[in-house]
Amino acid sequence: MTASQVYFTDVRAPVDQPERWYQPKLSAVNKLGRLVLKSGILDNISKGDQVAIKTHFGVHGTTKPLRPVFIRKVVQMVKDKGGKPFVTETTGLGMTKERSFAVSKIETAEENGYTSQTLSAPIIIADGLQGFDGVEVQVEGLQLKKVYVARHIAEADKVISLAHFKGHIDSGFGGALKSIGVGCIAKPSKYDVHIREPPTVNPERCTKCGACIDICPVDAIKDWKIDPTKCVRCQGCAEVCKDAISLNWVSSQELCERLTDCAKAVIDCVGRENFRYVNFLLDITPHCDCCPYSDNPIVPDLGILASDDILAIDKASVDMVNQAPTLPNSMAKCDEDKFHAIFEWTHSKYQLEAAEKLGLGSMKYEVIKVE
Ligand code: SF4
Ligand code: SF4
Incomplete structure (x- = not known):
């Protein structure tokens, strides 16, 4: 298996001389710009392409989702390429929470700082007002055979995942695989990821x-x-x-396999060559951004990764977190799999091994540093 390229920039700004304090190039936003350029992840964008920028707005109470300024930077770079970007998410499972509907989802996004003004692009919820607008896709998955891909993702020419990398109580971690495999599907498939049969x-x-x-x-x-x-x-x-x-809830391993099946369906639907991934290893909280709170990070901010390989970028992200020191006053515990140490019923390998079995990318990667 050949190694995939994963580009990386750290987010440190180690300035120790007073006369050198003004260095805009050390901004994490400017580093993101150089990462995007060097990695070439926007090189496939053609003039007029409808570009879905998939992110997560958090819910009411989330305080550490991805900062809007990073999304805005990518939006501007997509526009510079002649693309037509829109920032997108899908509704959440259920019919009672604010995350379950497009209108309240956009209201929450505003509350958390994401608007068409701050992002410099329209926000479009990709699976319709109630989350049932999907395109049926057949998939030879490990668990699932049919997936409803969110309509506006299916219709996009290009998809760029901007994922806040963090832990997750059921899937171990949330990165690019989950951003695509859960974040780009309609509500019935979200049900199928979590639950076995109709109630x-x-x-x-x-x-x-x-x-x-x-x-x-x-x-x-x-x-x-x-x-x-x-x-x-x-x-x-x-x-x-x-x-x-x-409800007949699935196990953590089944959930990971199902969300990876969905990621395959989404990628097959739009075309693998049309996907690019950026993982932000910043504010690495133990819980995902669907939680109505954000606990202290478990490891220090590590940096930003970019790749065209959905498996390689998540494997590299998991490895970096596991190699990082743990932070005091957090849920972190020392273990070869830090997320497993917190949520012992799950394991980071579940998503990664499922993605490898489905041929979504490579477990082997080469890190290319970008200053
Ligand atoms: S199943 Fe019965 S108890 Fe439950 S909500 Fe429906 S009517 Fe009420
Ligand atoms: S019966 Fe099915 S469609 Fe109706 S509320 Fe329950 S889960 Fe939803």
Whole structure:
């Protein structure tokens, strides 16, 4: 297996002489600019290309998602190439939280500092108002055979993932694979990533309160039973039912395999040559940006990585985190897999090994430093 190239810039600005304090080139934003140029990740953009810049806006309460200024920098560079960038995300699983709908998602994005003004590009939620707008794609996955790719991702000419690299309570870590495999699919496929079958009602516990019927977007519940052929797998009924609706959640390894199946479907749909990835190893929190809080980082800020290989960039990111010193006053524990040490039911290798099996990229990489 040949080694893929992963470009890296650190974000240190070690200035120790007073007369040398003014050095804009040391800005992490300017370093990102040089990283993007040197790595050539925008070289495939043609004039007029619709370029989806996929990121994560966090939710109400998240305080350490990716800073908007980094996204703005990439937006400007895409425009310089003649591309038409839009910044995008998809709705979250469920039907009750602010993240579950496009309008409230955009309102939360504004709250967290992401607007068309700060980003210098429009924000488009890629899977429609309620998250059901997807393009059906067949995939020979490890677990899944059919994936709904978010409509505006499927329609894009190019996709650039700008991922805040951090831990995740179910998948171990969240990087490029998760940015594409969860962040670029419509709600029914998010359900399939997390849960095995459509929900069922336990008649002995059902109080016939009707809350599930009220929230179901497709009238799939009749006579206190769920019709699995009508259910579009939104999770809404289970969110509002206190006791009678149970879900069959997948294990961490299955979840990692399923999200990687989805990443393959998204990449197959748009074309592998049209994807580029940037991982920001900054504010490396133990939890993902879907959490309504941001704990202290577990390791120091490490830098920014860029590649055209979705597996190599995530493998390099995991390795860098595992080789970094742990920070005090954080959830970090010393271990060869720092994320496994925090969430012992998961392991970083699950996503990486699934991506290797699916042929999404290379576990071998060569780091090329950019000053
Ligand atoms: S929400 Fe739960 S308890 Fe209420 S009707 Fe539906 S299944 Fe029964
Ligand atoms: S029955 Fe299916 S479509 Fe209806 S609310 Fe439950 S999960 Fe959603």
